[in-house]
Amino acid sequence: MILFTRHVKLSVGVLCGFALCASAAQAPQHINIKQLTTTVEDVVVPLPNEIFGALNKLGSVNWKQHVRSDKGPNFTERPRIALLLGTVIADGFIAVQAEDAPAVKDIGQRVLALAKGIGVGNSITPHAKAIIDAADKRNWDNVRQELDRTQNSVQQAMNEVHDEKLSQLVSLGGWLRGTEVLTSVVKEHFSNDGAELLHQPDLLSYFQTRLQAMPEFNLLIIREIQDALVEVKPLIDVGDRRIPPESVKKVNEITTRLGHGIVTRD
Numbered sequence: 001m002i003l004f005t006r007h008v009k010l011s012v013g014v015l016c017g018f019a020l021c022a023s024a025a026q027a028p029q030h031i032n033i034k035q036l037t038t039t040v041e042d043v044v045v046p047l048p049n050e051i052f053g054a055l056n057k058l059g060s061v062n063w064k065q066h067v068r069s070d071k072g073p074n075f076t077e078r079p080r081i082a083l084l085l086g087t088v089i090a091d092g093f094i095a096v097q098a099e100d101a102p103a104v105k106d107i108g109q110r111v112l113a114l115a116k117g118i119g120v121g122n123s124i125t126p127h128a129k130a131i132i133d134a135a136d137k138r139n140w141d142n143v144r145q146e147l148d149r150t151q152n153s154v155q156q157a158m159n160e161v162h163d164e165k166l167s168q169l170v171s172l173g174g175w176l177r178g179t180e181v182l183t184s185v186v187k188e189h190f191s192n193d194g195a196e197l198l199h200q201p202d203l204l205s206y207f208q209t210r211l212q213a214m215p216e217f218n219l220l221i222i223r224e225i226q227d228a229l230v231e232v233k234p235l236i237d238v239g240d241r242r243i244p245p246e247s248v249k250k251v252n253e254i255t256t257r258l259g260h261g262i263v264t265r266d
Contacts, residue, residue, distance in 0.1 A: 059189040063098035066181050067091070069106075073265045078118050079217040082166040083262050085114040085154065086173025092131070092147050094181060096140050104135035104143055111150060118166055120157035124150060165217070168210045172225070173262060175207065180259050183252035190245045198251060201237035204229055221261050228254050 068091050075081050088110050095103040108131035115124035127150040134142035151174075158167040179198070186194035211226050231254055235247040 061185055061189075063094060064100060066184065067095050067098050067100050067103050069103070070263050073263075075117070075265070077219060078166060079169055079214075079219055080221065080262075081114055081117040082169035083173040083221065085111065085118065086170040086175075087177040087259065087262055088114060089147060089151060089154075089170075090174040090177035090181075092150075093144070096143050096147070099138070099140060101135045101138060105132045108132045108135065115154060118158070118163070119161070120154055123153040123157040127153060165210070165214050168207075169214075169217075172207050172210075175203070176225070176255050176258050176262070180252065180255035183248050183255060186248050187245070187252050190248065192242050195243040195245070195248050198236045198243055198248065199238065201233065204233055204236065208233075221258075224261055225258055228258055 075084065088107055092104060092107040092111065095107055108128045111131075112121060112124055112128035115121045115128075127146045130146045131143055131150070134140075134146060151170075154170055155167045158164065158170075182197060186197070208226070208229050211222065211229075214222065232251055235251050236243060238247075
């Protein structure tokens with residue numbers, strides 16, 4: 001069996017949670033979450049390439065049905081923009097997996113607009129243009145690479161101006177959107193192996209701790225996310241036990257509700 005584990009010291013923003021980076025990587029027939037992980041700030045994070053490969057091994061996935069067209073309103077609050085940016089980047093990976101060129105191009109433009117809204121547009125402009133150009137040519141490998149670079153550039157640019165908290169919100173938005181789609185896929189094609197991909201209690205605790213350190217972001221959606229993570233924790237923190245179908249369904253309901261809240265004005 002191929003061992004996918006690697007250990008890298010990065011900000012969790014680089015991965016945008018486990019933000020749905022599609023690839024043709026070969027996945028094992030049996031999924032072991034411990035072999036699909038990287039360590040980020042001492043937190044175990046599933047490697048995105050292997051997550052997608054593993055999902056594809058579990059059964060045929062109609063990725064087009066998971067492509068989201070709702071752009072969301074034009075927020076002015078930077079924390080809300082950061083959350084939305086994370087979800088939109090995750091949507092980009094989903095659209096690439098579906099090979100939906102119009103959606104990818106639209107997402108590239110949306111990423112640029114949101115990045116400008118939090119003051120890092122200059123860092124993102126070349127990536128957004130490259131995403132659109134590659135989508136025109138149906139060069140999906142290049143689109144994936146540029147989405148990866150977009151994540152890195154957003155995180156680096158915000159850290160340079162000491163906006164680490166906004167960077168963490170980008171990561172959180174991506175993780176929530178990724179978890180919403182992951183649970184939707186696993187719910188439709190349930191297996192114990194697929195449900196095991198949700199076993200990420202340390203990552204969830206990481207986000208809970210970071211949100212507690214953001215009292216200045218007094219927004220309804222952030223309070224809703226904090227409450228929801230409390231609901232999710234016992235559903236995925238099951239020790240050596242298996243995560244049952246009803247827990248997958250409940251996590252999907254929670255993350256779907258939050259996803260709607262992120263793209264909807266209060």
